[in-house]
Amino acid sequence: MDLLTVEALDRPIGDDEVRALLPGLGPDRTLLGGGTWLFSVPQPHLRGLVDLTAAGWTPLTADPDGLTVAATATLAQLADLDPAGFPQWPALPLLAGCAEALVGSRKVWHVATVGGNVCLALPAGPMITMAAALDGVAVVWDAAGAERREPVVDLVAGPQRTTLAAGELLRAVHLPAAALRGRTALRKASLSALGRSAVLLAGRRDPDGGFTLAVTAALPRPAVLRYPDLPDAGSLAADLDALADTHGGWYADPHGTPQWRHAMTRHLAEEIRTELR
Ligand SMILES: Cc1cc2nc3c(=O)[nH]c(=O)nc-3n(C[C@H](O)[C@H](O)[C@H](O)COP(=O)(O)OP(=O)(O)OC[C@H]3O[C@@H](n4cnc5c(N)ncnc54)[C@H](O)[C@@H]3O)c2cc1C
Structure with missing residues (x-):
């Protein structure tokens, strides 16, 4: 929909222009990723938008430390990454799986960004699931020109709430190589075949036997359970039950x-535990 109250659109090119605009962000002037959410609901408080899509950030950068996903990478770019090019990282198919968990047309996939998905902080945000399961670290720029890092699982504080302060921007999500070396499994439950995720779980089994389970969509904010080895079914179920107390029900x-x-x-977590045995 048209945002009729918006009077100014900035389209910074390059890091310096992006950084120069951060101090001006606030309740009435916000960052624009793909706009698939921003333009889907009325935003009567908004007067200005800072469009990040011309920033020129490389969508995906692989190096020995891992994979850095720019905030402006689209879900389609993530889904199109060919795991065959990275045999050392068996976890990579999880990227496409999580992108596909957002049931939208290719049109939505081609514009929706990883940064927009994380920062929107919906419980059903599949980029949050991906990052939580793969120890993803948010790279955040602030208005004073500094950079900080925070696990994505902590950055997302609740439905449409993050730890980002006014003037802060998500620059990238870094997925460490150690996590990418794990095998992964993904499960989703929705009330209808093409419905939004009501439960979205991603598991990871590391070469040393370690087991990680990200629980999203079923809780107001993401949870990660970690074990040095595969837990038994009863322990996993008990730990899942306890999340209601620690994560807001x-x-x-x-x-x-x-x-x-x-x-x-409980049901899908056990499927993941069994698959990654
Ligand atoms: C058919 C359809 C299905 C959908 N299904 C889902 C779903 O299953 N799960 C889900 O989570 N969402 C879903 N959405 C909502 C939305 O499309 C996605 O969350 C999408 O990933 C948002 O990304 P975007 O780039 O379009 O964000 P935008 O709409 O551009 O921005 C979203 C929010 O993030 C902020 N933002 C954007 N980039 C940054 C940044 N780099 N740093 C800081 N803040 C930033 C914006 O200011 C805004 O508040 C769906 C939408 C459609 C149309």
């Missing part, structure tokens, strides 16, 4: 009841 919205989300989380 099982989530309730039109996409699923808390009771159903809890039951499906």
Whole structure:
């Protein structure tokens, strides 16, 4: 939809121009990724947008430390990364799996950005799931020109809430090589075949046996369970049950009841545990 209150659109090119605009961000002037959410609901408080899509950031950068995903990388670019080019990183198919968990047309995939998905901080944000399962670290720029790093699982504080302060921008998500060396499994539950995720779980088994499970969509904010080896079914189920106390209860919205989300989380987590045995 048209955002009729927006009077100014900046389209910075390059890091310096982006940084120069950060001090001006606030409640009435915000960052624009792909706009698939920003232009989908009225934003009467907005007067200005800072469009990041001309910043010129390389979408995906692989080096021995891991994979850096620019905030402006689109879901399509993530889905199109060919895992065959990186045999040392068996976790890579999880990227496409998570992109596909956002049930949108190719048109949406081609504009929706990783940064927009993380910073929107919906419980069903699949880029949050991906980052949580792969120990993803957010690279954040602030208005004073400094950079800080924070695990994505901590950056997302609740539905549409992040730890980003006014003037801060998500520059990239770094996926460390150690996590990319794991095998992964993904499970999703929705009330309808093409529905939004009500439960989205991603598991990872490391070469040393370590097991990580990211629990998203079923809780208001992402949770990560970590084990030095594969837990037994009972321990995993008990740890999942305990998440309700630590993570604000099982989530309730039109996409699923808390009771159903809890039951499906237990069921799908056990499927992942079995698959990664
Ligand atoms: C058919 C359809 C299905 C969808 N399904 C899902 C779904 O399953 N799960 C889900 O989570 N969403 C879903 N969405 C919502 C939305 O499309 C996605 O979350 C998308 O990834 C948002 O990315 P974007 O780049 O379009 O964000 P934008 O709309 O551009 O921005 C979203 C928010 O993030 C902020 N932002 C953007 N980039 C940055 C940055 N680099 N640093 C700081 N803040 C930033 C913006 O200011 C804004 O507040 C769906 C949308 C459609 C149309």
